Amino acid sequence: MNTNMKHIGVFTSGGDSPGMNAALFAIAKTAEVNSIKLSGFRKGYEGLIDGDLVELDTQELQKLVHRGGTFLKTARSARFLTKEGRQQALENLRKNNIDALIAVGGDGTFKGLLAFSEICELPFIGIPGTIDNDMAGTDFTLGFDSAVNTAIENIDKIRDTAESHNRIFLIEVMGRDCGYIAMHSGLGVGADAILVPESGQDFVRLLEKASVYDSEEAFIAVVAEGDELGAEIAASKIKELNPKLDLRITKLGHVQRGGNPSAADRMLGIRLGAASVKALLQEKKSVMVGILNNELSLTPFDQVVKQHQVQDELYELVKIFGK
């Protein structure tokens, strides 16, 4: 137990995701119980560089557990990629007597911490916060469950109008490099087709299935975004096969990033937030806390790669149900 831990700094970085405020509350509460002061840097690494920090109040954060976004704001920081930026951040940590840092963000955030550890000896702990669920070291990332819930609620609405008109809808969801949102939301809405970056073959099958579509039922395809994927590309390929089809496209877009966090993301934020402080007390450093097989786990930053192999069972379901 590290009893020299007097003052922890925390920040949120990269894309925001629902549940970040729950994590901040849990960090604050656990710090408070252990008599540790907690300060938050605003706007991710930008706040570290600019010394933009605020003391965090547990009671205020308790009222934000159920809110989306991040109280501390977030940003991408080009300056932290430079030596000067990181040097400036180091000086701010020293000036404010920070003993350790907790960062909530994606794999880019943790890469930043790895680079930072070359000049800064403080212990760093990471919490996986991204809606994409595309990180090794945890079964679920903070925000994923909320994003899927937002997606399915909106696609359910589209089903109403699709069935009223027997229309074909191509619905694009987020997940540029990883089809988790598309898979979970596609299965969850009873989609007729699910297109994910993990497979080119499904693409062909969707095209065939949609192009012979007979208009006596609605047809709902859930498509992951992507440079070589996405609803518009899928639509143009279907049109090549059957130019007469009357397709509708909806891109759910940034609504998937916001909204009150789901129950599971609140719980995940609280579990990981509490675990991050405990990891510091146990003298851990440069690790990400996560949930593996329903248990807390620690993964060194250098093993937190972005790609996340899709579970075979899940992909099998997509092949059966989504085509």
Next chain:
Amino acid sequence: MNTNMKHIGVFTSGGDSPGMNAALFAIAKTAEVNSIKLSGFRKGYEGLIDGDLVELDTQELQKLVHRGGTFLKTARSARFLTKEGRQQALENLRKNNIDALIAVGGDGTFKGLLAFSEICELPFIGIPGTIDNDMAGTDFTLGFDSAVNTAIENIDKIRDTAESHNRIFLIEVMGRDCGYIAMHSGLGVGADAILVPESGQDFVRLLEKASVYDSEEAFIAVVAEGDELGAEIAASKIKELNPKLDLRITKLGHVQRGGNPSAADRMLGIRLGAASVKALLQEKKSVMVGILNNELSLTPFDQVVKQHQVQDELYELVKIFGK
């Protein structure tokens, strides 16, 4: 009181809108109470032409009051624009001993009924069903309140991520010819700017306001869709003034058409559904039932024009709050 009314036909036509099922239930219940048989034609005018009708069961419809879409399905019909199509519809009405028709739809639907009345002497009653709220003869159309609620719930989610990043968002909502959805949802989410087809001047003001945007706060603009409007056109004009701005665009799209109807739309559907049967019993014909000044009203089909003058008070609010 028309006591010869034995069998009413009903159909939904044009774009579907939340609350149509509530209207169908109310028609069925009111018909039942008055010992009138009720049949539904499926897929709008297509069902009239094809004789695709089903007897409606009050108890089944009661379980659908809270559901979006339309149980009877809907469609646009090119065939009904032809003399042959209308003749065929007439024969189906005769064959099935239909004494009167109730149609739920937009101004195009009622124009169809006007044309039909040249060869068919049956009484027709219309119920205004469209999310656009763009019809004279009623203060609110069926589905409008639900569409605005769906829009604001999604824009609220976008606010979470916009505030986390201090980002500019241009959010496109439906309402091609009429800015009601944009005005209500823009005011309802506390938008920084609201762009509606009714005004070109606001356009300039938005551009100026957004182009001097200083990135210390989120900036949310709600933009009505349209050939000369829409989020993409607005974005490109802002970019001309300030190419450095990092804009995000979200088009809410067809989610605005679906979902369980709001409380107000359920009530509106029930009020108008009941009123449509009563109008037939009172020997009305070729009128649309609506709500004007919180009271039931009847408007002859030929006065149901599409354009709906925007309330001055509302437009004044948009000018004060949305810029």
Next chain:
Amino acid sequence: MNTNMKHIGVFTSGGDSPGMNAALFAIAKTAEVNSIKLSGFRKGYEGLIDGDLVELDTQELQKLVHRGGTFLKTARSARFLTKEGRQQALENLRKNNIDALIAVGGDGTFKGLLAFSEICELPFIGIPGTIDNDMAGTDFTLGFDSAVNTAIENIDKIRDTAESHNRIFLIEVMGRDCGYIAMHSGLGVGADAILVPESGQDFVRLLEKASVYDSEEAFIAVVAEGDELGAEIAASKIKELNPKLDLRITKLGHVQRGGNPSAADRMLGIRLGAASVKALLQEKKSVMVGILNNELSLTPFDQVVKQHQVQDELYELVKIFGK
């Protein structure tokens, strides 16, 4: 136009209702546009007595348009019923150079202002904020539409389980003296029975209808709360007629008071908030702003009685659909 208006005070009083924050934003924005300073008293009349006031920031309030509750908090005040309390409030208004007061609350709030006007000559404007919709002078009170939406969303959920088991549910909603919430939510969920304080006769009919219930379908009754009404009293009377029935009771309770305001309540809050400042500029005093027949209206405080006569058309619907 009153150009001497330099500083307005505002407070929320009585039960909170969704939309109060939207009204506060609109008051702030309209005051700002007219170069008027705005201060808010916290906790209703308690804040007036204690001089607990804060300067209101338009930009902060803009981020709360979509939030339930009231930023200024609210309370019931026994002290304001005393002469000493009102005298203390008067001194605080003078000390802070307040030129006018806007109060958001129910009829009790406006009665308080009437009493206060005996010693205070400042102009007072009221905004009707209560979920009960039980005030003369406005067709809708702030919060009513949100409360009904919350009620129907929850009753829709109960329908799922009721239909799965073919069970009888008695669901109690708010509205002690006025059956509006029960009527709107009962009609909106397709209830089998609706019990409101306005009618004893329905009570008998519900009892008969429920007591011959045959268990081949779900049966959903929506019951207004009340000393001689409420779900438990209804249940015990049904049990007298048919002791074997397996009844379930759910009282929705305070969830009806909270939650993000509906689209209609946000718009209503914004319309009434803006109108309240304009009324002051037009030198009105001791009036409540409201919406009558879809237009802004002003009603003197002494005419704002609590009882609101139920529309005949609506009650007729309850008799047809809710039994």
Next chain:
Amino acid sequence: MNTNMKHIGVFTSGGDSPGMNAALFAIAKTAEVNSIKLSGFRKGYEGLIDGDLVELDTQELQKLVHRGGTFLKTARSARFLTKEGRQQALENLRKNNIDALIAVGGDGTFKGLLAFSEICELPFIGIPGTIDNDMAGTDFTLGFDSAVNTAIENIDKIRDTAESHNRIFLIEVMGRDCGYIAMHSGLGVGADAILVPESGQDFVRLLEKASVYDSEEAFIAVVAEGDELGAEIAASKIKELNPKLDLRITKLGHVQRGGNPSAADRMLGIRLGAASVKALLQEKKSVMVGILNNELSLTPFDQVVKQHQVQDELYELVKIFGK
């Protein structure tokens, strides 16, 4: 691989829970892919006894994936507890050439199958469907995540009004024998206190904490229902310590059982539904499919006891955050 499997029967039993329809769809789709006929017995064991079965259509069920309740209805059956009832069920299975049975329900349902297996040699597979999450053999039961989401959404609403008035609320959630819903929802809403059946000690702490409550903030306690627990008992004990406190009680009740299933419950239903058919094809019998450590698992019926030991980590969090 059992290639003699030609006709599977399925039913839902015990309390309904969100996700049951998703499970039915997955069973139907997986059966269809394997050329197996699927019939559904209505109203749980009652349908087996009465021979009340319907052939299930995959396409119809696909449209119900997102709906709460159970398409097949459910019931508790006293008759199946008798030898005669089970004998009658056996005859119906033979008469309809059923080769295997899948049951979705709680531990009582599986106990019924165990008893039935004494006279019936067909293979039985169970799917854990109950909102209480109180079954060994699976980390999550079908419906739990939806119930917690419904609970937190409603408690969030109560927070709005609680904070507006600085009030104390005791909110009762379901989970008579198991505090999972109370723990997850209590942590998820940032409750000030969480009372679960697993601990009497917390009870004392809540009482103390609440009784010294100073009214300068809202105070929200989430309390599990129960004969010796529940919001009313907690309230009366607090009142003993501090009779002046103004407490509010809300029992969320049956709303927790209904509503569209959450994303996680849809996925769980689909995973378990598909797995149940596969288990039959692999000649498994008398096992429950579940998810343990994020992987599919099989647990023999006689090991599916009701009590589920609460995770230490979770209970630790409740002790830190909920008091």
